[in-house]
Amino acid sequence: MESFSIVGSQLLIGLSRSMILFIVAAGLTVVLGVLRVINFAHGAMYMLGAFLAYSVVAWAGASHGGFWVALLVAPLLVALISLLVERGLLRWVYHREHLVQLLLTYALVLIISDVIKILWGTGFKSIPIPGELAGSVQFMGGSLPVYNFLLVGAGPVVAVCLWYFFSRTRLGKMCRATATDRETVDTLGINSAWVFAVVFSLGGLLAGLGGALIAPTTNIVQGMDVAVVVKVFLIVVVGGLGNIWGALLASLVFGVGESMGIMFWPRGAIVLPFLISALLLIVRPNGLLKSVW
Amino acid sequence: MPKILPAGSRSWWQLGAILAVLLTLPLVISQYNVYLLTLILVYALLATSLNLVLGYGGMLQLHHGVFFGLGAYTVALTVTKTSLPFWAGVAAAPLVAAFFAFLIGWFCVRLKGLYFGMLTLALGQLIWSVVYRWYELTGGDDGIHGIAVPEWLDSITAAYYAGLAVVAVCLFVLYRIVRSPFGIGLQACRDNSQRSESVGINLRRHRLIAFVIGGFFAGVAGILLVLAEGSVSPDVVYWEISAEIMIMCLAGGMYTFWGPAVGALAVVFLSNFIGAQTEYWLLILGAVLMAIVLFMPQGILGYLQEKWSSVSLRRAAGEKHVAG
Numbered sequence: 001m002e003s004f005s006i007v008g009s010q011l012l013i014g015l016s017r018s019m020i021l022f023i024v025a026a027g028l029t030v031v032l033g034v035l036r037v038i039n040f041a042h043g044a045m046y047m048l049g050a051f052l053a054y055s056v057v058a059w060a061g062a063s064h065g066g067f068w069v070a071l072l073v074a075p076l077l078v079a080l081i082s083l084l085v086e087r088g089l090l091r092w093v094y095h096r097e098h099l100v101q102l103l104l105t106y107a108l109v110l111i112i113s114d115v116i117k118i119l120w121g122t123g124f125k126s127i128p129i130p131g132e133l134a135g136s137v138q139f140m141g142g143s144l145p146v147y148n149f150l151l152v153g154a155g156p157v158v159a160v161c162l163w164y165f166f167s168r169t170r171l172g173k174m175c176r177a178t179a180t181d182r183e184t185v186d187t188l189g190i191n192s193a194w195v196f197a198v199v200f201s202l203g204g205l206l207a208g209l210g211g212a213l214i215a216p217t218t219n220i221v222q223g224m225d226v227a228v229v230v231k232v233f234l235i236v237v238v239g240g241l242g243n244i245w246g247a248l249l250a251s252l253v254f255g256v257g258e259s260m261g262i263m264f265w266p267r268g269a270i271v272l273p274f275l276i277s278a279l280l281l282i283v284r285p286n287g288l289l290k291s292v293w
Numbered sequence: 294m295p296k297i298l299p300a301g302s303r304s305w306w307q308l309g310a311i312l313a314v315l316l317t318l319p320l321v322i323s324q325y326n327v328y329l330l331t332l333i334l335v336y337a338l339l340a341t342s343l344n345l346v347l348g349y350g351g352m353l354q355l356h357h358g359v360f361f362g363l364g365a366y367t368v369a370l371t372v373t374k375t376s377l378p379f380w381a382g383v384a385a386a387p388l389v390a391a392f393f394a395f396l397i398g399w400f401c402v403r404l405k406g407l408y409f410g411m412l413t414l415a416l417g418q419l420i421w422s423v424v425y426r427w428y429e430l431t432g433g434d435d436g437i438h439g440i441a442v443p444e445w446l447d448s449i450t451a452a453y454y455a456g457l458a459v460v461a462v463c464l465f466v467l468y469r470i471v472r473s474p475f476g477i478g479l480q481a482c483r484d485n486s487q488r489s490e491s492v493g494i495n496l497r498r499h500r501l502i503a504f505v506i507g508g509f510f511a512g513v514a515g516i517l518l519v520l521a522e523g524s525v526s527p528d529v530v531y532w533e534i535s536a537e538i539m540i541m542c543l544a545g546g547m548y549t550f551w552g553p554a555v556g557a558l559a560v561v562f563l564s565n566f567i568g569a570q571t572e573y574w575l576l577i578l579g580a581v582l583m584a585i586v587l588f589m590p591q592g593i594l595g596y597l598q599e600k601w602s603s604v605s606l607r608r609a610a611g612e613k614h615v616a617g
Contacts, residue, residue, distance in 0.1 A: 099353075108583075110578055110582070241407070281415060285412075
């Protein structure tokens with residue numbers, strides 16, 4: 001029974017980690033799928049989401065539902081910043097080669113990290129888990145933190161929203177059409193430049209949401225983006241570029257794999273995500289599910 | 294094909310002048326600046342070795358730094374964990390790096406574009422995580438300190454001169470490689486893989502060989518890092534260094550031979566000298582990179598060469614006009 005509860009809590013931790021990874025990766029994968037830009041700054045947007053969530057909670061007050069305000073406001077602010085970045089910078093380099101775009105987004109990483117240092121300082125920040133979700137529930141003799149259930153729930157909600165957006169709304173269909181054939185979309189009288197702007201903002205929104213969701217469970221600190229961005233890039237490619245369901249699948253493999261791995265091989269678990277993705281890329285180089293590229 | 298170096302004896306004079314400056318500089322600058330110059334040399338070699346893969350091979354190598362780290366760790370482990378002499382480590386480092394480059398490259402050269410890049414990233418991070426967690430061998434995140442080097446190399450000035458000699462030789466060899474039939478074939482594969490294959494160039498073999506040569510020279514740069522720092526930590530295997538050297542290639546000009554070295558100079562200079570002036574040097578570095586992307590997408594050296602060649606073309610045209 002003892003071991004069963006450990007498995008249960010590890011599974012919950014793994015699932016909640018997977019869902020954070022998925023939300024961030026989904027943002028990256030739609031940007032890659034439609035804009036075909038390798039956006040190194042995606043991790044920085046995630047970090048920005050966490051810092052903005054901290055400020056919103058500090059402003060609204062943690063005890064007055066500040067977290068829920070932050071969960072709404074922080075991603076929207078990151079989306080707005082992404083919109084400015086896309087309109088002000090990225091659109092000038094779409095016709096250039098991938099590496100030049102990559103250099104630009106890397107420059108953004110440096111700039112954002114220093115802007116964060118200027119606005120929030122170098123120390124780490126934290127926000128409390130909202131009162132309604134604090135504590136843990138007893139289950140099969142183990143205690144499971146309630147907040148993780150929110151994370152586990154958030155992933156599928158985001159997945160369904162994205163599915164609805166891309167397959168049922170006019171704007172979402174325009175995004176998919178632009179990803180497939182931009183020229184034809186332009187001849188049909190759709191302004192594909194604005195589709196790009198929308199998709200990049202959506203990517204920022206998801207990165208910011210991931211950052212805001214993880215904020216109560218971790219130290220909000222400079223450099224929290226570095227480890228995440230590598231994993232998220234691998235998830236996107238392993239899942240199939242531009243494929244949201246692929247990203248979900250790969251996130252589950254990464255998150256649950258790592259948390260289960262910790263039980264059997266505590267010191268080696270850090271190796272697992274890279275080992276898994278290397279093996280998958282060797283066996284299925286084009287990703288688990290169909291890529292849009 | 295992009296021009297690698299203006300042909301003729303003038304360029305050799307320029308190189309000679311740069312070498313003369315590099316030889317005399319340590320006599321007039323402080324110890325700390327000699328250390329920075331040594332770092333610039335190390336990164337110049339590392340970035341140039343990456344550029345063989347990235348610029349000349351057209352392969353999206355996202356984790357070249359791992360071979361640099363493997364070279365450094367090979368020296369460090371040979372000195373601290375075995376009774377073998379320092380020189381055994383020096384001899385082994387590039388070979389170990391090249392061996393791992395062969396293993397990784399063997400899988401990667403089958404893939405293209407972003408998939409290639411992601412597999413290099415995954416396998417590189419795999420090596421990093423092993424180095425990071427294998428406390429018994431590598432000391433984990435503590436790294437390895439106090440690596441004893443031969444007495445005559447045990448000052449930063451000596452390390453600098455040794456580094457200068459090694460980097461000069463390595464860059465000369467790399468220069469000959471990109472100018473060799475192999476190097477031309479590699480660039481042909483980059484520019485038009487289908488046509489190259491149809492005229493009988495073995496694409497995968499060319500790419501794999503370039504990948505291994507790049508790894509070999511990154512391993513050499515790893516030895517020089519140990520000489521300069523006297524210690525190693527898992528950070529040298531982490532992907533951030535790989536990103537930095539890629540930035541050096543792109544900022545300096547990846548379609549020129551000397552571009553990555555110029556990029557190394559610019560990045561190390563900016564991060565240390567501006568870093569001494571202001572806390573927010575990343576902001577400035579980011580702004581400079583952004584300016585490079587927007588105004589000189591071919592990189593600093595690529596931009597300058599374009600300017601120079603248009604000036605000299607105009608001058609040549611003018612002379613012809615006068616003569617006519």
